[in-house]
Amino acid sequence: MKYDLTTQVDQCLMEQWLSTQENRHIATGHVGTHLDTYEKSVIPLDYITCPGILWDVSDISEDREISLSDIENLPIPEHAFLFIYTGRSEKEKYGTADYFRDHPQLSNELIQWLTNQPLRFLGIDCSGIRRGKEHEPADRLLEKNGIYVIENLSGLNQLLDIDVFKVYTLWFDDPVATGLQCKVVADGRNYV
Secondary structure, three states, X not given: OEXXXXXXXXXXXXXXXXXXXXXXXXXXXXXXXXXXXOOOOOXXXXXXXXXXXXXXXXXXXXXXXXXXHHHOOOOOOOOEEEEEEOOHHHHOOOOOHHHHOOOOOEOHHHHHHHOOOOEEEEEEOOOOXXXXXXXXXXXXXXXXXXXXXXXXXXXXXXXXXXXXXXXXXXXXXXXXXXXXXXXXXXXXXXXX
């Protein structure tokens, strides 16, 4: 079974937010499920498919930062897509103030550790791996190491009982935008 993990965006909410932005084109790239490319590096076509694993931190993500000690003993396959399931997209509707307010985040130590892992993508079901002014530098650090952050995923709970699965990620290149709209689909069969 295939699962579309792309967040459906309420067009009215999107238009309200876009009307407040200085550069509508740049802002549109950061709506809904998207990957951040602040360094404007070229994403290799091989990244379209990869093994996926899910890390469930939904029991702690609203209480504190997700730390390196929380990920101990998680085997990461080569060229993987690591999904971080916080549960935020199930608790709050995408586009509302509560969805973005104090969203779960990864510790800086964990982000640094992830730079040395065999990842292609790091996906999360909230609006970023860090908040505020720390958002962009965290994404840049991973991108410089060939890892792209994909934000605002949904439906990750459907993958809780699958060890390793196949992931298809499609994105739309844009020479200017720092956020690229994308579609992420997981094949629920165990990855072989």
